[in-house]
Amino acid sequence: xxxxxxxxxxxxxxxxxxxxxxxxxxxxxxxxxxxxxxxxxxxxxxxxxxxxxxxxxxxxxxxxxxxxxxxxxxxxxxxxxxxxxxxxxxxxxxxxxxxxxxxxxxxxxxxxxxxxxxxxxxxxxxxxxxxxxxxxxxxxxxxxxxxxxxxxxxxxxxxxxxxxxxxxxxxxxxxxxxxxxxxxxxxxxxxxxxxxxxxxxxxxxxxxxxxxxxxxxxxxxxxxxxxxxxxxxxxxxxxxxxxxxxxxxxxxxxxxxxxxxxxxxxxxxxxxxxxxxxxxxxxxxxxxxxxxxxxxxxxxxxxxxxxxxxxxxxxxxxxxxxxxxxxxxxxxxxxxxxxxxxxxxxxxxxxxxxxxxxxxxxxxxxxxxxxxxxxxxxxxxxxxxxxxxxxxxxx
Amino acid sequence: xxxxxxxxxxxxxxxxxxxxxxxxxxxxxxxxxxxxxxxxxxxxxxxxxxxxxxxxxxxxxxxxxxxxxxxxxxxxxxxxxxxxxxxxxxxxxxxxxxxxxxxxxxxxxxxxxxxxxxxxxxxxxx
Numbered sequence: 001x002x003x004x005x006x007x008x009x010x011x012x013x014x015x016x017x018x019x020x021x022x023x024x025x026x027x028x029x030x031x032x033x034x035x036x037x038x039x040x041x042x043x044x045x046x047x048x049x050x051x052x053x054x055x056x057x058x059x060x061x062x063x064x065x066x067x068x069x070x071x072x073x074x075x076x077x078x079x080x081x082x083x084x085x086x087x088x089x090x091x092x093x094x095x096x097x098x099x100x101x102x103x104x105x106x107x108x109x110x111x112x113x114x115x116x117x118x119x120x121x122x123x124x125x126x127x128x129x130x131x132x133x134x135x136x137x138x139x140x141x142x143x144x145x146x147x148x149x150x151x152x153x154x155x156x157x158x159x160x161x162x163x164x165x166x167x168x169x170x171x172x173x174x175x176x177x178x179x180x181x182x183x184x185x186x187x188x189x190x191x192x193x194x195x196x197x198x199x200x201x202x203x204x205x206x207x208x209x210x211x212x213x214x215x216x217x218x219x220x221x222x223x224x225x226x227x228x229x230x231x232x233x234x235x236x237x238x239x240x241x242x243x244x245x246x247x248x249x250x251x252x253x254x255x256x257x258x259x260x261x262x263x264x265x266x267x268x269x270x271x272x273x274x275x276x277x278x279x280x281x282x283x284x285x286x287x288x289x290x291x292x293x294x295x296x297x298x299x300x301x302x303x304x305x306x307x308x309x310x311x312x313x314x315x316x317x318x319x320x321x322x323x324x325x326x327x328x329x330x331x332x333x334x335x336x337x338x339x340x341x342x343x344x345x346x347x348x349x350x351x352x353x354x355x356x357x358x359x360x361x362x363x364x365x366x367x368x369x370x371x372x373x374x375x376x377x378x379x380x381x382x383x384x385x386x387x388x389x390x391x392x393x394x395x
Numbered sequence: 396x397x398x399x400x401x402x403x404x405x406x407x408x409x410x411x412x413x414x415x416x417x418x419x420x421x422x423x424x425x426x427x428x429x430x431x432x433x434x435x436x437x438x439x440x441x442x443x444x445x446x447x448x449x450x451x452x453x454x455x456x457x458x459x460x461x462x463x464x465x466x467x468x469x470x471x472x473x474x475x476x477x478x479x480x481x482x483x484x485x486x487x488x489x490x491x492x493x494x495x496x497x498x499x500x501x502x503x504x505x506x507x508x509x510x511x512x513x514x515x516x517x518x519x520x521x
Contacts, residue, residue, distance in 0.1 A: 303431055305455035306407070313408065322431060322455070331431065343428035379413045381435040382428050382453040 001315040003361045007202075007293055007354030008151055008179060009319055013245070014204035014355075020248035021206065021241045032238055033229065046238055049247035056254045057196070057213060058187040065212045065220070065230045066243050070178035071102035073197030073212035076223050076234075078106045078145055081172045081195065082115060084219030085142020092116045092141045094171075096128050097337040099147050102197075103176055104333075107145075120146075126155035126285035126338045134165045143172045148180035148196075152321055152334040152350055153285030154294025156184065163192030172218060178202055178210075182253040183261065183291055194218045200242065204355065205249030209242030260355065264292035267353050267362050271295045274366030278373055280386070282395045284335060284348065293353035296321075298340060300395045301383030302347045302376040304331075310372040311349075316365055321348040343382070344394055399456060400490035406460035411467050414449040420517060423510030426502050432458045434506040436466070440514055443474045450506075457489075457496040464488050465503035474514075480507055 004012070024045065030038035032046045047061065054061040067073045082093060095107055097119045107117045118136050120128055128146055137144070144166050149156045159175055166173035174195035177186060181196070182203025188196055195218065199210040214220045214233075226235025253260075272283055272295055280300040299307070304322030311318050321332025322345070330336070331345035340348075351365060377383040385391045399407070419437035426432040432454035439447040448470050450462040465485050469477045482500035486492050492500060 301453065303454050303458075306459055309407065309456045342430075346428070346431040379410070379451045380453040381424065381433050381451040384451065 001364055003316045003365060004356060005351040005353060005361070005365060006317045006319050008154070008291075008350065008352035010201045010207065011204045011354055012356065013201075013206060014249050014252055016252045017205050017245040017249040021245040024241045024244040028240060028244075032240065033227065042240055045244060046240055049243045052247040052251050053211060054213075056186075056250050057181075058189050059213050060216060062231075063188075063213055063216055065214060065233050066238060066246075067210050067212055067234060068208055068239075069210035070100075070176065070197050070199035070202075072223065073199075073210050074100070074102040074174075074176050075106050076212055076220070077174045077195035077197060077214065078103065078110070078143065079223065080214075080219045080221045081143040081174060082110050083221060085172075086115075088142070090140045090142035092118070092138055094118045094120065094133060094136045094141060094144045096120045096122050096146055098122050098126065098150055098152075098334040099145070100151055100176055100178065103145055103147070122155075122337050124339050125289070126150060126153045126334075127289055128157050128162070130158050130161035130165055133162050134169070137165070137169050137171055141169075141171050143174060145174040145176070148175045148177035148186070149184065149291050150285065150334060151179050152332055153296045153338065154179070154291035154352070155285040156180070156289045156291060159193065160191045166194075167192040179291060182250060183257070183293070185254075185257060188213055188215070200246035200249060203249050203253045205246040206242045209239050209246050211246070261292040264353055264357075267357060267359060268293055268295055270359070271351060271353070271362045271365060274362070275369060277366075278370055280393050280395045281373075282344075284338060284340065291352075293357075295351045295353070297349050298335070298344045298395060299347045299349065299373050300344060300393060301380045301386055302373055304346055304348050306376055307347070307349055307369075307372055310375070311368060314368045314372070316368055319350040319352075321350065322346045341394065398493065399460070400492075402464075402488070402490040403457060403460040403492065406463040406489065407456040410450075410459055410463040412449050412463065412470065413451070415451065416447055416449050419449075421510040421514035423506045423508070423513055425505040425509055426454070428453065431455070432499065432502055434458065434462050434502050436462075436506040436510045438469075438510045438514065440474065445469050445472055445474070445477055454499065454502075455496070457492050457499040458502065460489060461485055461492070461499040461503040462506070465500075465507060469507060474511065477507060478511055480504060 030042035032043040181198035196213040201207040284296040304320030335345035416437040421438035424435040482504040485500040
């Protein structure tokens, strides 16, 4: 049995994307900046891909800037809005405690450069409250950045409501949509989004390519200086095969979205129900406002890395927010942000379902997780203390 | 390259000396759940020799493997030898650990030393 259940980490490339890329590499080797025919044909391919991506988000093609991925797009959007704000004497940024590190580390850097950053509470259910965004806005606020859906616990944020608040208050709004672009229907105009970051490999496209949507007229500075590619906002010869693969994958994902989400939600809810049967376990994040394939649990008395390794032995690829998998002593900042204490956060498991997963996979995963959790608890001194009543159960 | 050596994976997947010794006369517990690692060693010492040893561990793959390896290294050994067990020896016996996992072998050394201290305390009391 081989079950890939880590679609939030990356996804297998779709056949359509591989074919589009292969064709592009074989036939369109021209440089889109060259004036002769093969160059101009490559330029046409590039612009067709841009138009396809824009159409999926209800954006204009000229508002899509291709990047090396989600992290670059996050960095560029945040830095652009912040530096434009600073020029007007606005040095306050609002974000949340459970953003991706591409956002949090950029904000840390801006703090060192004199910006003030407010990180909003994401509450126990892992959902930001729009009224708290509104309350945090000050005259000197230049940017609000809130992720569309969380990468660990899959909670989907009230982006439309936050967008409306920001637009009404005249504050720029960025959303890191790396987990949401593809699986969720996004309308950047209706949702009042000024900047949106996305990454190709999260929706069955290639790695190393993503895009930034930047609404017409918003500040945008290049992170990489050089030639005039991407209207001077991202120098360097375009990664044409990657861009073509990204657009083919996004188009395909968008076309299958409704049916696939309906299918995945059923699998997800069955997985949540099955894992809930494990005593002293708890689902992380809101049960309903979550991505169709995301399941994230904490199990008391065990540590996440050993859980992952044993699941791997059973053919299941999954992920954890334990410190040992993060390479630091602290467990996932996301789990801490929703109020899980360290002891419990170490025993977390993220399973993210996707295109290839079946109902049979879900039953196998439930059986395997039950078995492994019970095995590890069998020789865990923490579990012994919990069961003997020496320390109280938290879940 | 895999995260762990074959030796580590062997001891993680098939840990030796797992469990509890009900009439242990030396018990050592180190680490804390906050940091994600707790090791508990149960020793049965007779005539200054570790007659039996068992462990319980809450922790990652290398913590479990380090506990397992350490118990194997002290079982049947005289206390004079056990007292000299170092984390370096445990790490070497496991064919190495990733740099950020060395603390797991340190915990194993500390758990054994903590058990020996417990033994001495009990001897003094008796």
